[in-house]
Amino acid sequence: xxxxxxxxxxxxxxxxxxxxxxxxxxxxxxxxxxxxxxxxxxxxxxxxxxxxxxxxxxxxxxxxxxxxxxxxxxxxxxxxxxxxxxxxxxxxxxxxxxxxxxxxxxxxxxxxxxxxxxxxxxxxxxxxxxxxxxxxxxxxxxxxxxxxxxxxxxxxxxxxxxxxxxxxxxxxxxxxxxxxxxxxxxxxxxxxxxxxxxxxxxxxxxxxxxxxxxxxxxxxxxxxxxxxxxxxxxxxxxxx
Numbered sequence: 001x002x003x004x005x006x007x008x009x010x011x012x013x014x015x016x017x018x019x020x021x022x023x024x025x026x027x028x029x030x031x032x033x034x035x036x037x038x039x040x041x042x043x044x045x046x047x048x049x050x051x052x053x054x055x056x057x058x059x060x061x062x063x064x065x066x067x068x069x070x071x072x073x074x075x076x077x078x079x080x081x082x083x084x085x086x087x088x089x090x091x092x093x094x095x096x097x098x099x100x101x102x103x104x105x106x107x108x109x110x111x112x113x114x115x116x117x118x119x120x121x122x123x124x125x126x127x128x129x130x131x132x133x134x135x136x137x138x139x140x141x142x143x144x145x146x147x148x149x150x151x152x153x154x155x156x157x158x159x160x161x162x163x164x165x166x167x168x169x170x171x172x173x174x175x176x177x178x179x180x181x182x183x184x185x186x187x188x189x190x191x192x193x194x195x196x197x198x199x200x201x202x203x204x205x206x207x208x209x210x211x212x213x214x215x216x217x218x219x220x221x222x223x224x225x226x227x228x229x230x231x232x233x234x235x236x237x238x239x240x
Contacts, residue, residue: 045086046085046086046087047071047083047084047085047086048083048084048086048089049081049082049083050081050082050084050089051079051080051081051082052079052080052081052082052096053078053079054078054079054080054100055078055100055102056100056101056102056103057078057099057100058075058077058078059075059076059077059078059079059080060075061099062080062096062099062100063075063080063082065095065099066082066092066095066096069084069085069088069091069092070082070083070084070088070092071083071084071085103158103159103160104158104159104185104239104240105156105157105158105159105239105240106156106157106158106159106183106185106195106237106238106239106240107154107155107156107237107238107240108154108155108156108157108180108235108236108237109152109153109154109235109236109237109238110152110153110154110155110166110168110178110233110234110235110236111128111131111149111151111152111233111234111235111236112149112150112151112152112153112168112170112176112231112232112233112234113135113147113148113149113150113231113232113233113234114147114148114150114172114224114229114230114231114232115138115142115144115146115147115221115229115230115231115232116144116145116146116147116148116227116228116229117143117144117145117228117229118145118146119145119146120145120146120148126149130216130236131149131216131234131236133216134216134218134234135147138218138232142221142230142232144230147232150168150169150170150171150172150231151168151169151170151171152169153166153167153168153169153178154166155178155180156240157180157183158183159183159184159185160183160184161181161183162181162182162183163179163181164179164180164181164183165177165178165179165180166178168201172224175202176201176202176204176231177201177202178199178200178201178233179199179200179201180197180198180199181197181198181199182196182197182198182208183195183196183197184196184197185239192212192213193212193213193239194210194211194212194213195210195211195212195213195237195239196208196209196210197209197210197211199219199235201219201220201222201233204220204222204231205219205220205222205233207219207220211235211236211237213237213238213239214236214237214238214239215236215237216234216235216236217234217235217236217237218232218233218234219233219234219235220232220233221233
């Protein structure tokens, strides 16, 4: 019988099957490699490396606040180099812009007042009107019969500074060294500027406290000598 056209011999079918399997393997492998390459490229594109030149804060201060947004980082004075997820760039740069601003200055006026159990009206003429109000309030709280301004000192500091000192002038003949540190400006819930700071006055007072901008604070009262007098420290702070 003659050979029928359109039909394959068993050997031909086997070869065709092998060819189809081989072609399928090639296509599958190529597809897998393409997916792998695309996945790898997408993974790389998720992360970026950036360098920032800071104007007002150190790189260390910046990374202390922004560390949570970075994968890796390196510091060099005012140069901050980071690697981060691309999705974090917006948040990172928004916060960085907010904290890398010129530091504000705060002017402190420190009044040392002597409270006495003896009546003496000669020393109660306080020229500062706001200070007079504070003294009037103290009369209702403390048992002293008279108050006398002993001295006034001025100290200018920068937000974030530490170890600022001044010697308070005194008519008592004693020297009072005032140290201000850990000065930080913050906002309260009413969006008012609040100045936080720690202070120490010789061996008499030591505390951490806060004061509103342009406000007055009775920082402390300490016994002075054996005659029952006391040194009253009143602080006023104004943000420049």
